[in-house]
Amino acid sequence: MDTHIASQINSLLAALILLTAFGLVVQRRMNALLHLFAWQGFLLAVSTAIVGYVGGAHDLYISSILTLSMKVVLLPYILHKLIVKLKIHKEVETVVNIPTTMLMGIILVIFSYHLTAPIRELSTLVTRSTLAVALATVMLGFLMMITRKHAVTQIIGFLAMENGLLFAATSATYGMPLVVELGVALDLLIAAFIFGMFFFHISTTFDSLDVDQMARLKEED
Amino acid sequence: MNIHPLIVEITQIAVLLVAAPLFTGWVKMVKCWFQGRTSPSLFQPYRDIRKLLAKDVTLAENASWIFRFTPYLVFGVSIMAGGIIPILSMDLPLSATADVIALVALFAIARFFTALAGMDIGTAFGGMGSSREMTIASLAEPAMLMAVFAVSLVSRSTSLSQMALVVSQGHAMLRPSLVFALLAFILIALAETGRVPVDNPATHLELTMIHEAMILEYSGRHLALIEWASMMKLFLFTTLGIASFFPWGIARNDDLVAVLAAIPVLLFKLGIVGVGLVLIETGLAKMRIFRITEFLGSAFLFATLGMLSFFMLE
Numbered sequence: 001m002d003t004h005i006a007s008q009i010n011s012l013l014a015a016l017i018l019l020t021a022f023g024l025v026v027q028r029r030m031n032a033l034l035h036l037f038a039w040q041g042f043l044l045a046v047s048t049a050i051v052g053y054v055g056g057a058h059d060l061y062i063s064s065i066l067t068l069s070m071k072v073v074l075l076p077y078i079l080h081k082l083i084v085k086l087k088i089h090k091e092v093e094t095v096v097n098i099p100t101t102m103l104m105g106i107i108l109v110i111f112s113y114h115l116t117a118p119i120r121e122l123s124t125l126v127t128r129s130t131l132a133v134a135l136a137t138v139m140l141g142f143l144m145m146i147t148r149k150h151a152v153t154q155i156i157g158f159l160a161m162e163n164g165l166l167f168a169a170t171s172a173t174y175g176m177p178l179v180v181e182l183g184v185a186l187d188l189l190i191a192a193f194i195f196g197m198f199f200f201h202i203s204t205t206f207d208s209l210d211v212d213q214m215a216r217l218k219e220e221d
Numbered sequence: 222m223n224i225h226p227l228i229v230e231i232t233q234i235a236v237l238l239v240a241a242p243l244f245t246g247w248v249k250m251v252k253c254w255f256q257g258r259t260s261p262s263l264f265q266p267y268r269d270i271r272k273l274l275a276k277d278v279t280l281a282e283n284a285s286w287i288f289r290f291t292p293y294l295v296f297g298v299s300i301m302a303g304g305i306i307p308i309l310s311m312d313l314p315l316s317a318t319a320d321v322i323a324l325v326a327l328f329a330i331a332r333f334f335t336a337l338a339g340m341d342i343g344t345a346f347g348g349m350g351s352s353r354e355m356t357i358a359s360l361a362e363p364a365m366l367m368a369v370f371a372v373s374l375v376s377r378s379t380s381l382s383q384m385a386l387v388v389s390q391g392h393a394m395l396r397p398s399l400v401f402a403l404l405a406f407i408l409i410a411l412a413e414t415g416r417v418p419v420d421n422p423a424t425h426l427e428l429t430m431i432h433e434a435m436i437l438e439y440s441g442r443h444l445a446l447i448e449w450a451s452m453m454k455l456f457l458f459t460t461l462g463i464a465s466f467f468p469w470g471i472a473r474n475d476d477l478v479a480v481l482a483a484i485p486v487l488l489f490k491l492g493i494v495g496v497g498l499v500l501i502e503t504g505l506a507k508m509r510i511f512r513i514t515e516f517l518g519s520a521f522l523f524a525t526l527g528m529l530s531f532f533m534l535e
Contacts, residue, residue, distance in 0.1 A: 008396075011534040015397030018530070022522060026515075099518035106525050113533050132533045 006054040007127070013047040014130040017167060018109070021140040024160050025105055026098050030083050030152065034076045037156050041071030044163055048170050051127055055174045063181050067166065070185050075159060078192050083152060086203050093150050101147055108139040119172070127171040134171050137164030151202060151209040155195050162188060222477045226314045229475050230304055233313070236484070237303035241456035242266035242449065244491050251499040266452060273445035281342045281438060291338035292439065292446040298331040299453040308460045309483045310472040311382040311389075320379040321369045324461075325362065328413070331450070332358055339435030346427065350434025353510065357419065357431070360517035361412045364405060367524030371402035372465050374531045381461075385468040397534050401527030403466045408520035410458040412513070415451070417502040419513055422451075429507065459494050463487070 020040040027033050045067040052060025095101065112135035120128050141161030145154045162184070169176045176184075199209060206213040246263045253260030262268075280289070304315040305324055319327070336354050339347035373379045375398060376387035388399070412419040420431040427434075436447050464471065470486030472479035508516060 011530075012397050012400065014534060015400065015526070015530050018526065019401075022526070026519070098515050102518055102522045106522065106529075109526070109529055109533075113529065129534050133530075 003054055006050055007129075010047055010050055010054075010127055010130060013043050013050070014133040014167075014171075017043050017047070017163075018133050018136060018140075021137045021160060021164070022102070022105055024156065025101055025140055025144050025147070026095070028093055028095060030088060030093070031080075033153060033156055034079055034083070037079075037159065038072050038076045040160065040163055041067055041075075044167055045072065047130075047167065048175070051170050051174060055125070055127075057174045059178045060170065060175045062178060063166075063170075063175055066181060066185050070188060071159070071163065075188070075192055078196065079152065079156070082196050082199060086199060086209065088150075088152065088209060093148065093153060096147060101143070105140055105143060108143060109136040112136040112139055123172065125171070125174065127174075130171040131168060134164055134168035137161075137167060140164075149210050149212055151199060151211055154211065159188070223475050224477050224480070226312060226475050229310045229480055230313055230315060232480070233309045234300055234303050236308060236487075237300070237453060237456060238449075240488075240491070241453040242270060244456050244459070244495065245452040247492065247495045248455075248498055251496055252502060255499055255503045266448075270445050270449055273440075273448065274442050276441045278441035278443055283343065284438075285341055287334065288338050288341040288438075289443070291334045292443040292450075294334050295331045295450045296446040298327050299450045299457065302327050302457050303453065305381060306457060306461050307382050307385045307464045307468070307471055308487065310475055310480050311385050311468075312472075312474050313382060316380060316382040321373065321381050321384070322366070322379055324381070325365055325369065328454075329358070329362065331454075335435050335447075338439075342438045344438065346430075346434045346437050350431055350437070353431045354435060357412055357513060357517070360514060361409050361520070364517055364521040364524050365409045365413070367521060367528060368402045368405040368409060369465075371398050371405075371524055371527035371531060374528060375399060375535075381464060385464045385471060386473065388465065389468040389471065389473070396531075398527045398531035399466060401523045401530060403462075405520045405523035405527060406462055406465070408516065408523070410462060411501065412517055412520070414455045414458050416455075416498065418505045418508050418516060421507055456491075459491060460487070463490050463494070 017040055020036050020043065023036045024033060024040070027036060045064045048060050048064040048067060052058060052064065109132075113132040116132040116135055119131055123131075138161050141157045141159075141164055144157030144160065148154050148157060166181075166184075175181070202211075202214075203209055206216070243263065243266070246261075246266045249265070250260040250263055301315075301319075302324055304313065305319045305327075307313060307316065332354065336351035339351035339354070341347070369379070372384055372388070375391075375396060376384040378384060378387070411417070415422055415432040421429060422432070424430050425433055432451065436444065439447055467490065470483055470490070472483045
């Protein structure tokens with residue numbers, strides 16, 4: 001596999017990751033969201049492995065396996081259990097005006113393209129062109145956290161942001177040091193458990209995972 | 222051996238006229254197989270057209286010239302579009318006269334007059350169909366142009382022949398912009414040709430029909446021309462997709478052998494597209510009309526992402 005083909009495949013994977021990021025932003029159903037999130041993780045793992053192969057950075061393989069086990073299997077599984085347990089697996093979330101959200105997403109992509117344009121000029125890596133996509137994925141995860149009302153979808157947005165960061169790291173610098181990645185993975189796992197506990201408390205207190213309900217927490221004046 | 226480009230042009234239009242009902246028949250046949258029904262013959266659309274041509278035209282008393290003129294205009298526009306799109310050969314004399322933007326405009330003219338004709342008689346269904354059609358058009362056309370621009374960015378030209386030529390030469394298989402543009406194009410083509418998630422071509426159920434509602438008042442040879450034109454529209458969108466994304470097998474010059482060889486390749490591709498279309502149509506339910514904004518919005522999203530990824534990733 002020569003560098004040219006590899007960079008083409010990587011571009012295609014980047015495009016697909018961007019597509020899943022948009023899918024996450026506009027998808028209404030919980031289970032479909034989890035599937036999309038798992039697919040994004042899978043694409044990320046493949047992309048990381050390819051970058052590791054081309055760049056000769058073999059510790060990226062470990063990072064790829066870590067992504068595969070965490071983001072494709074473990075986290076979606078935990079979230080799925082959570083959704084079934086909290087009986088929200090059939091829930092269809094009301095999102096405010098999907099076409100508008102899409103347009104905002106497009107603007108974010110253009111913004112991140114302009115933001116990363118100087119870095120593209122400086123970098124010499126084969127993966128430099130995917131940096132804009134990585135930043136856009138982070139932004140789209142952010143957008144998802146802002147536009148969604150449901151706590152679980154906000155967490156998925158947060159995890160998608162983390163995917164974007166990992167993608168940015170592999171495409172800009174051939175990956176973070178392994179120690180950092182291991183730390184991040186562990187953090188995510190623990191975060192998932194803590195989120196789970198929070199969800200239980202929120203849903204037992206408010207009978208709903210809609211974070212708008214938390215406005216009730218403030219004192220009357 | 223080279224043949225005169227005009228002959229190629231005429232052959233192509235003949236293929237369009239003959240193969241369009243055949244393709245519609247094929248789609249119906251495969252659909253019947255998938256749904257476990259006995260299918261009508263592959264040549265049923267020809268028979269329908271012949272029957273309609275033989276019948277008398279019944280005109281409403283208050284029908285104006287627009288109503289009588291529209292079938293001929295729609296039919297003529299479809300034939301003109303068939304002269305522009307590289308169906309068999311990329312070396313077409315007419316392709317220099319109109320690029321892909323003009324092609325979108327041609328389809329828009331046909332749609333505009335169909336909508337006018339729908340309102341001309343003054344029945345409730347005609348007006349309803351026209352208003353729905355224009356709603357869909359206002360969403361589909363920008364997306365269509367964006368998808369086309371994504372392909373023309375890759376080929377650096379808006380001429381359809383040039384686009385097909387560049388894609389067929391190119392190392393273009395893995396280009397993300399083309400993948401996005403293809404996704405967008407499929408969604409738009411489904412909406413434009415009135416297939417299942419947007420409109421049901423087989424329905425005459427009053428509240429859900431869109432295209433059928435507009436042409437409800439037509440009869441006889443007028444209806445034959447309009448039905449034929451809508452079959453041609455499905456055929457044209459399919460060949461447009463083939464020419465822009467899978468142009469392998471289309472003759473690059475007017476060599477007799479190449480043009481003749483292009484015909485079986487075209488039929489093969491049409492067969493596959495027909496099966497794909499049926500899979501989409503049987504797998505999906507028709508959408509609520511207010512969901513169409515989202516459907517075509519995502520087509521616009523894909524097309525824009527295609528354009529952006531040309532700049533970002535290529």
